[in-house]
Amino acid sequence: MANLLLLEDDKTFSTIINGFLTKHGHQLVLCPNIESAIQAFRESISSKNYFDALLLDYHLPDGNAMDFIKAVRAELERRPEAQFPPSIMMTSFNDIRTAVHALRSGILDYITKPVHHEELLQTLKEALSRNQGTQQQPAAKAKKAPNIPEFFQGKGEAAEKLYKYVDLVGPTELSVIIQGESGSGKEHIARTIHNLSPRRNSPFVAIDCGALSNELATSEFFGYKKGAFTGAIQDKIGQFEMANGGTLFLDEIGNLSYEIQIKLLRVIQERVLVPVGGLQPVKIDVRIIAATNYDLLNGAQSGEFREDLYHRLNEFKIYVPPLRERTEDLNSFIRYFIEKTNYELDKNITNFSPELMSMLYKYDWPGNLRELGNVIKRLILLTPEGSTASVEALPEDMRYSIVKTAPQKANPANLKKLQEEHEKEMITNVLHQVRFNKSKAAKILQIDRKTLYYKLEKYQIS
Numbered sequence: 479m480a481n482l483l484l485l486e487d488d489k490t491f492s493t494i495i496n497g498f499l500t501k502h503g504h505q506l507v508l509c510p511n512i513e514s515a516i517q518a519f520r521e522s523i524s525s526k527n528y529f530d531a532l533l534l535d536y537h538l539p540d541g542n543a544m545d546f547i548k549a550v551r552a553e554l555e556r557r558p559e560a561q562f563p564p565s566i567m568m569t570s571f572n573d574i575r576t577a578v579h580a581l582r583s584g585i586l587d588y589i590t591k592p593v594h595h596e597e598l599l600q601t602l603k604e605a606l607s608r609n610q611g612t613q614q615q616p617a618a619k620a621k622k623a624p625n626i627p628e629f630f631q632g633k634g635e636a637a638e639k640l641y642k643y644v645d646l647v648g649p650t651e652l653s654v655i656i657q658g659e660s661g662s663g664k665e666h667i668a669r670t671i672h673n674l675s676p677r678r679n680s681p682f683v684a685i686d687c688g689a690l691s692n693e694l695a696t697s698e699f700f701g702y703k704k705g706a707f708t709g710a711i712q713d714k715i716g717q718f719e720m721a722n723g724g725t726l727f728l729d730e731i732g733n734l735s736y737e738i739q740i741k742l743l744r745v746i747q748e749r750v751l752v753p754v755g756g757l758q759p760v761k762i763d764v765r766i767i768a769a770t771n772y773d774l775l776n777g778a779q780s781g782e783f784r785e786d787l788y789h790r791l792n793e794f795k796i797y798v799p800p801l802r803e804r805t806e807d808l809n810s811f812i813r814y815f816i817e818k819t820n821y822e823l824d825k826n827i828t829n830f831s832p833e834l835m836s837m838l839y840k841y842d843w844p845g846n847l848r849e850l851g852n853v854i855k856r857l858i859l860l861t862p863e864g865s866t867a868s869v870e871a872l873p874e875d876m877r878y879s880i881v882k883t884a885p886q887k888a889n890p891a892n893l894k895k896l897q898e899e900h901e902k903e904m905i906t907n908v909l910h911q912v913r914f915n916k917s918k919a920a921k922i923l924q925i926d927r928k929t930l931y932y933k934l935e936k937y938q939i940s
């Protein structure tokens with residue numbers, strides 16, 4: 479049984495979720511607005527009856543879920559004995575970009591409304607199985623398939639270039655900036671770099687700079703001494719010290735204030751820090767990998783980001799392409815997630831209808847690999863054993879958005895045509911990527927050369 483906080487202003491929805499989760503043995507505190515949720519959160523700490531997870535609607539009468547998260551973090555700063563609970567955001571499909579952004583600010587996962595009960599249960603189960611602090615650790619998998627890798631690299635040109643750079647920079651001591659959209663796999667790349675380095679047996683510590691206020695950032699980075707401020711009831715080691723000998727991953731570094739950037743630069747340069755309220759300098763030896771979803775160079779040029787810090791971090795830069803730029807690998811990623819999710823959910827849904835596949839190809843995946851993984855999970859969860867997964871299991875708004883953005887390409891009623899259009903587009907893209915080397919193209923597309931020639935003729939691609 480878990481103790482849950484549900485922040486939701488829609489009374490009907492709140493009652494439904496409460497009824498459903500109570501039936502599954504959980505206990506909920508229902509809060510219709512941020513104010514009451516903060517109050518409930520404070521009480522849970524005072525009574526030591528901590529929440530195991532938070533379920534949050536995004537739009538609320540007195541703000542949004544991110545405002546609540548900030549307030550929770552501020553509360554926790556005063557009460558270091560409590561932990562930040564795993565949080566799930568429930569959002570409409572139209573807010574998917576917001577949801578993806580929220581993941582950078584401490585939200586662990588999101589599900590789209592209308593909420594499917596099975597999906598909610600599964601997401602909650604995963605959230606509860608995580609041990610979450612300010613740094614998010616990947617879920618401890620209950621079981622691991624012997625031949626399904628934890629990550630899939632892809633074989634396309636973009637993947638080749640990406641992992642070539644990773645292999646090159648991994649074993650060095652260089653600081654790295656990883657640039658890429660949210661959910662594209664920056665943290666995975668950072669961990670891969672760490673695992674290739676001589677520091678691999680020392681800690682990899684990830685810190686989400688997007689979720690830190692100024693005060694919080696200083697104590698999170700450098701730690702504090704007992705009595706440094708009200709609420710500092712004992713010494714706390716900062717993330718730099720935790721990462722000593724290993725790698726510190728600074729996610730969303732562009733979100734740090736100018737003031738914190740100065741402190742960070744000083745520590746990186748001098749390799750020494752002084753905890754808040756402390757007197758003794760502490761020597762540190764960490765490799766820094768920073769991630770950003772926007773071009774920090776622009777930020778540096780426009781004065782938003784300190785140029786000296788940028789140059790100090792930018793000893794090597796890696797660009798992680800968004801999923802929509804990895805069309806040649808999209809099919810393999812879909813297959814990979816199908817196999818992995820079936821294994822994790824103990825299901826065997828391997829048939830996906832051509833219409834559904836066509837929709838998955840058409841979509842532009844703003845939430846990248848994270849979104850693809852979530853959508854596949856939903857499809858497998860909602861498809862009964864022995865059936866074919868179909869478009870009906872996609873969120874309705876997602877279906878609508880795909881059809882709406884591709885009306886000129888095909889008549890939505892004519893899904894066969896839509897599929898053919900997509901096939902043509904994919905073949906053309908791959909051919910361009912391999913500079914019209916047909917053997918290579920056939921290999922990437924996983925068809926034989928004869929089939930490729932047949933399709934080139936059929937679609938009149940020259």
Ligand SMILES: Nc1ncnc2c1ncn2[C@@H]1O[C@H](COP(=O)(O)OP(=O)(O)OP(=O)(O)O)[C@@H](O)[C@H]1O
Nearest residue numbers: 581629630631659660661662663664665666847848
């Ligand atoms: N190569 C991969 N193969 C399989 N899954 C992947 C791969 N790369 C990333 N993922 C999955 O996609 C999700 C997002 O990855 P990750 O956290 O590394 O992205 P990110 O770019 O750091 O996101 P954010 O900007 O939101 O922090 C995770 O669930 C991760 O397991």
